[in-house]
Amino acid sequence: MTSAAPGAASAAPDEPTLRRILRATEVDTRMLGMIFALALIWVGFNVYTQIQSGEGLFLTPRNLWNLSVQTSSIAIMGTGMVLIIVMRHIDLSVGSIIGFVSTIIGVAQVRILPEYLGLDSPAIWILAVVLALVVGAAIGALHGSLVAYLGIPAFIVTLGAQLFWRGAAWWVTAGQTIAPLDPRFSLMGGGPHGSIGATWSWVLALLACVGIVFSLYSGRQRRARFRFPQRPMWAEYLIAAVGCFVVLGATLIVNAYPWPERVAARWAEANNVAVPAGGLFISTGWAIPVLIALVVGFAMTFLARRTRFGRYVYAIGGNPEAAELAGINTKRITVMVFALMGMLAAIAACIDSARLDSATNVLGQLDELYTIAAAVIGGTSLAGGVGTIYGALIGALVIQSLQSGMILLGFDSAFQQMVVGVVLVGAVGLDTFYRRRTAKG
Amino acid sequence: MDAQVRTPLIEMKDISIAFGGVKAVDHAYIDLYPGEVVGLLGHNGAGKSCLIKILSGAYKRDAGQIFVNGEEAHISNPRDAKSYGIETVYQALALADNVDAASNLYLGRELLTRWGTLDDASMEAEARKVMGRLNPNFRRFKEPVIALSGGQRQSVAIARAIHFNARILIMDEPTAALGPAETAQVGELVKQLKSDGIGIFLISHDIHDVFDLADRVTVMKNGQVVGSGRVSDMTKDEVLGMIILGKCPPGALPGPGAMQG
Numbered sequence: 098m099t100s101a102a103p104g105a106a107s108a109a110p111d112e113p114t115l116r117r118i119l120r121a122t123e124v125d126t127r128m129l130g131m132i133f134a135l136a137l138i139w140v141g142f143n144v145y146t147q148i149q150s151g152e153g154l155f156l157t158p159r160n161l162w163n164l165s166v167q168t169s170s171i172a173i174m175g176t177g178m179v180l181i182i183v184m185r186h187i188d189l190s191v192g193s194i195i196g197f198v199s200t201i202i203g204v205a206q207v208r209i210l211p212e213y214l215g216l217d218s219p220a221i222w223i224l225a226v227v228l229a230l231v232v233g234a235a236i237g238a239l240h241g242s243l244v245a246y247l248g249i250p251a252f253i254v255t256l257g258a259q260l261f262w263r264g265a266a267w268w269v270t271a272g273q274t275i276a277p278l279d280p281r282f283s284l285m286g287g288g289p290h291g292s293i294g295a296t297w298s299w300v301l302a303l304l305a306c307v308g309i310v311f312s313l314y315s316g317r318q319r320r321a322r323f324r325f326p327q328r329p330m331w332a333e334y335l336i337a338a339v340g341c342f343v344v345l346g347a348t349l350i351v352n353a354y355p356w357p358e359r360v361a362a363r364w365a366e367a368n369n370v371a372v373p374a375g376g377l378f379i380s381t382g383w384a385i386p387v388l389i390a391l392v393v394g395f396a397m398t399f400l401a402r403r404t405r406f407g408r409y410v411y412a413i414g415g416n417p418e419a420a421e422l423a424g425i426n427t428k429r430i431t432v433m434v435f436a437l438m439g440m441l442a443a444i445a446a447c448i449d450s451a452r453l454d455s456a457t458n459v460l461g462q463l464d465e466l467y468t469i470a471a472a473v474i475g476g477t478s479l480a481g482g483v484g485t486i487y488g489a490l491i492g493a494l495v496i497q498s499l500q501s502g503m504i505l506l507g508f509d510s511a512f513q514q515m516v517v518g519v520v521l522v523g524a525v526g527l528d529t530f531y532r533r534r535t536a537k538g
Numbered sequence: 539m540d541a542q543v544r545t546p547l548i549e550m551k552d553i554s555i556a557f558g559g560v561k562a563v564d565h566a567y568i569d570l571y572p573g574e575v576v577g578l579l580g581h582n583g584a585g586k587s588c589l590i591k592i593l594s595g596a597y598k599r600d601a602g603q604i605f606v607n608g609e610e611a612h613i614s615n616p617r618d619a620k621s622y623g624i625e626t627v628y629q630a631l632a633l634a635d636n637v638d639a640a641s642n643l644y645l646g647r648e649l650l651t652r653w654g655t656l657d658d659a660s661m662e663a664e665a666r667k668v669m670g671r672l673n674p675n676f677r678r679f680k681e682p683v684i685a686l687s688g689g690q691r692q693s694v695a696i697a698r699a700i701h702f703n704a705r706i707l708i709m710d711e712p713t714a715a716l717g718p719a720e721t722a723q724v725g726e727l728v729k730q731l732k733s734d735g736i737g738i739f740l741i742s743h744d745i746h747d748v749f750d751l752a753d754r755v756t757v758m759k760n761g762q763v764v765g766s767g768r769v770s771d772m773t774k775d776e777v778l779g780m781i782i783l784g785k786c787p788p789g790a791l792p793g794p795g796a797m798q799g
């Protein structure tokens with residue numbers, strides 16, 4: 098919808114191969130640029146660590162698996178931030194919402210719910226998650242209402258909210274850290290037990306491949322029914338092949354990362370499995386938070402592209418007055434977008450606190466900035482109307498790759514911040530330059 | 539056909555709206571019968587757009603009443619107006635720049651599949667049909683409308699107004715961005731819609747456009763009605779006199795904005 102796709106692919110004979118492939122597959126060249134940048138970062142860090150310590154530390158199953166887990170919470174929030182920014186708003190409060198929601202659900206699952214349900218009830222984690230979603234959505238809806246109905250700029254509302262909810266998070270626990278959390282709840286944070294293992298990872302990967310092929314096929318059927326121009330057949334095969342290759346390759350990598358020796362040994366002892374001489378190799382597989390992030394990514398893409406709500410968000414971002422004149426209830430959409438953002442921040446709060454197995458009022462500090470950066474690096478325009486969900490996912494991966502790469506290299510956190518700052522400004526600068534050039538043709 | 543004994547499709551009475559100190563519309567009135575084209579003329583800033591934006595629900599009036607088919611209508615937003623069959627082509631076109639023609643055509647009234655998701659394929663197919671009738675040269679269905687020319691954007695805006703069985707069509711400077719051929723096309727379209735029994739408000743500050751198409755005209759100046767009358771009872775020069783000087787000729791009914799004496 099936002100990317101200009103060429104119509105019929107009637108190739109000029111002397112067109113260069115790469116350009117012909119790009120046109121026939123209708124891929125977003127901007128996305129290719131981002132993936133290229135990401136590849137550069139990955140290879141760069143790997144080569145650097147190789148020179149520094151004799152072995153490449155970045156492109157290892159262990160590091161890539163960790164990267165996937167660390168990226169998930171910013172990626173989840175990034176998908177919502179895209180819609181907020183597309184509507185010409187901003188949300189500076191998401192980091193504080195994480196802090197507040199995590200303390201609320203921490204108190205609920207450790208101090209309140211066990212009193213009624215018993216310590217070991219499986220309902221605890223479910224109620225905690227539901228509570229998180231409800232609280233997050235309510236907070237977001239409150240922000241959205243202030244923006245939509247009172248006309249207070251979103252920047253101010255969410256700046257105030259950032260202070261307010263961070264302070265409120267302190268009040269909930271009087272500054273105490275709540276730990277440990279419910280063991281089932283903690284699975285949402287990943288780790289050896291919070292991952293699905295090799296078998297299920299392959300099952301999911303195969304299902305994903307089937308999904309890719311099916312969606313390409315049904316898209317082709319639909320276009321045929323309306324006699325719209327089709328992509329050439331080889332382009333469809335190419336897309337399917339690349340898609341399946343990425344899915345299967347990523348699964349191979351997460352399955353190549355074994356459980357830590359001690360965890361595996363403890364598991365073997367508990368299950369009466371003999372440990373072989375070289376140690377036990379148990380594949381970790383896809384981590385639960387990463388799966389949550391992928392599901393959120395799909396759901397948000399669906400919401401943005403296939404529903405009225407999404408269409409209205411983009412239309413309002415493109416021209417708020419025109420949307421209003423077309424009869425769209427722009428105020429209600431504004432409230433809904435902020436509520437959605439609050440809900441996504443609540444999911445991030447669950448993942449973050451589960452990962453640390455504790456709830457504290459300082460959780461999520463600065464996350465709003467990384468979330469905005471992910472959306473913007475992913476191609477969301479602050480002028481409104483333009484941005485994609487997958488862009489935010491890749492943007493989150495770029496930021497997290499930079500950070501975890503610098504940690505591998507032993508850079509201190511002050512220096513990391515400086516680099517991320519420069520990259521943010523540089524990325525937007527490059528993008529602006531690129532857009533201006535392509536706009537001129 | 540004697541229009542005067544029938545109930546008017548639209549009757550706006552004693553309408554006022556002010557922005558700060560500016561009385562943009564000052565006790566103005568206008569009416570419209572089925573199958574009739576009424577021209578609304580006046581200088582820049584006369585209040586034409588404001589008056590019709592009140593009818594289309596874009597602005598809330600400070601005072602006055604609106605009747606649709608003789609019954610008082612409650613119009614406080616664009617959705618209300620559309621529910622009365624009032625469709626508008628706005629002067630500023632009011633398109634969502636970053637989505638494509640089909641999405642604009644159906645904005646606010648999207649076609650859905652049986653699962654409640656957007657049926658983009660059907661919308662595009664319909665858009666191709668409508669645009670094929672309106673502007674056969676139109677090809678750029680996949681691009682955001684910001685990439686279209688002024689005339690192409692105009693045809694999208696017009697298509698949107700006529701596609702949903704409008705009973706009352708408001709066209710605010712519909713030919714402003716068009717070349718002579720497209721202007722003639724819009725003229726043909728107006729005649730065709732008129733013969734279908736649709737009532738049309740045609741707004742312009744160029745009287746030549748309006749004179750050939752309109753049955754009656756109302757002229758505004760400084761937010762007030764100078765006068766209104768049948769085109770057949772007036773000459774172009776007389777109407778020009780109304781617009782520029784506010785002088786109401788004998789063939790027209792004078793309003794509060796008419797020059798005294």
Ligand SMILES: Nc1ncnc2c1ncn2[C@@H]1O[C@H](COP(=O)(O)OP(=O)(O)OP(=O)(O)O)[C@@H](O)[C@H]1O
Nearest residue numbers: 557560562580581582583584585586587588589743
């Ligand atoms: N939203 C607004 N806020 C403040 N003033 C307004 C607004 N809209 C219109 N006005 C004022 O109301 C008056 C009438 O404007 P209007 O747009 O109705 O003129 P018009 O007759 O349509 O002129 P044109 O031929 O240039 O389109 C002008 O003085 C204008 O400045």
Ligand SMILES: [Mg+2]
Nearest residue numbers: 586587629710
């Ligand atoms: Mg006007």
